[in-house]
Amino acid sequence: MDQNIPDIVIGRLPLYLRELSRMEAEQNRLTASSQELAERLGMSSAQIRKDLSHFGEFGKQGTGYHIHYLIERLTDILHLTREWPVALVGAGFLGHALASYRGFQRRGFAITCVFDNDPAKVGERVGDLVVQDAADMADALRGVRIAILAVPAGDAQATADALVAAGVRAILCYAPVALSVPDGVQVSYSDPVVQLQQMTYHLTLDEG
Amino acid sequence: MDQNIPDIVIGRLPLYLRELSRMEAEQNRLTASSQELAERLGMSSAQIRKDLSHFGEFGKQGTGYHIHYLIERLTDILHLTREWPVALVGAGFLGHALASYRGFQRRGFAITCVFDNDPAKVGERVGDLVVQDAADMADALRGVRIAILAVPAGDAQATADALVAAGVRAILCYAPVALSVPDGVQVSYSDPVVQLQQMTYHLTLDEG
Known part of the structure; x- marks a missing residue:
């Protein structure tokens, strides 16, 4: 196996995995051509x-x-043969939505703890979990390497700092900010605007 | 201007736009090298x-x-010189989170209407908007070409069908399903699992 895979290639593997899993589940299919996969994903088979x-x-x-x-091979390559525990920080509307998201199931992840810094939310139920005080993250996060950041933009950097100090090495950030993290910590941004902008290119301005 | 730009290239332009806007806003900068931009985005300058x-x-x-x-050029290329009205369907936790998302501002989009099929939610305030009955979408969506789908997985396809019938041509879908839409309608999926899977590749399994 090639040891220097570009990040941009790695970034596409989960899309292949999702599409292949859908084909297997929906259609009970055994084989797929690169052409068919390409068509479903809107890219070239080459x-x-x-x-x-x-x-x-x-x-x-x-x-x-x-x-x-x-x-099976993609699952192995992406290190999804185990289920990763994920910490969710932020028990607002977005936190509640993420805690009840059905898409995590059987895809390598489970949210195992939820934190908020609002005393009114601590102790509240979110899905099957009870909101813990964000001040206790350092202890509670033992062994958790992945976190989802669903806090307001103004709290995002301080929360990320606390997560990194507690040993988190991968952060999925929903706040519209650019986080500053040390080398070795990965950040991915969920940004609806980037996705919308990818589509407006194909819309003509007079369609408004 | 080249008329056959691969979708994969178009997909990266919003990332360049976001990073350049951040550099301009945060650092009051006038110029940037492709090397610096590449480093901030984790890709190659070439x-x-x-x-x-x-x-x-x-x-x-x-x-x-x-x-x-x-x-300015990227804004023009991506058709963001105007502000696109966006319909939000689903006034649950996720809908509330999206309606209050601050990242839309000055980036080409504004949520101008919110729908739900739950009579208990119709008439409720979500951000500055009042939830309308999803049954009235066809009339209410006149001129709206973009929608965000924040409904449960089981309602997603029927809602997408109604949006397409009402003239929507671009859908950002948060439900963990694969939508079937006619040619000429774009769908983009917001899927936290795909983003998490892109990061686990770089985590070693013994870090758990």
């Missing part, structure tokens, strides 16, 4: 073949990819 | 130069990109 070639030989000319095998 | 070259000549050797000019 791109998919090139991306996957970093990890070995998956497809056969004429037969396509063996869906279940490719799902 | 990729950035290649992406932007589709749209003309932006940077000067040794001087870098003129930030304000590049922001």
Whole structure:
């Protein structure tokens, strides 16, 4: 396996994994061609073949990819053979929405603790969990390496600092801010505007 | 301007726009090198130069990109010189979170109407808006081409069908489902799991 995979390639693997899992679940399919996968994902089949070639030989000319095998390999490559515990910080509207999100199931993650710095929210139930005081994060986060940040923009940096101090190494941030974190800590931003802007390119201005 | 820009390139332009806007706002900067932009975005400078070259000549050797000019050009290319009205469907936790999201401001979008099919929610205030009955979408959506889908997974396809029938051409979907839409309608999925999976690749399994 190639040891220097560009981040941009890694970024596409979860999309392949999601689409293949949907094909397997919805259609009970055994094989898929790179062309079909490409069409469903709106990209080129050459791109998919090139991306996957970093990890070995998956497809056969004429037969396509063996869906279940490719799902297993992607699951392995992305370190999803275990279920990662995830800390959720922020028990507002967004925190409640994330705690009840059904998409985490069987995809490698489970929210195992919820924090808020609002004393009125501490002790409240969010989904199956009870909100803990954000001041207790350092102790409560033992062994948790992934956190979702669902706090107001003004609290995001201080919360990220506390998470990093507690050992968190990957943060999914919903606040519209740019976080500053040390080397070795990953941050990914969930930003609806970036997604909307990717679509307006294809809309004509007179359609408004 | 090149007329056949790959979708994958278009997809990166909002990231450039966001990062350049942050650099301009936070640091009052006039120019940026492709190297600096690349470092902040975790990609290669060659990729950035290649992406932007589709749209003309932006940077000067040794001087870098003129930030304000590049922001204006990207705003123009992505059709963000106007503010797009956006319909929000779903007034649950996620809908409330989106209605109060501060990141839409000055980035080309404004949520102008909110719908729900729950009679108990119709008439309720969400941010500055009043929840309308989803049954009235066809009339209320006149001129709206963009919608955000924040309904439960089981309601997502029927809601998408109604939005498309009402003239919506771009849907940002938060439900963990694959929507089926006619040609000419764009769908983008906001999926925290895809973002988390992009990060676990870089985490070692013994860190758990």
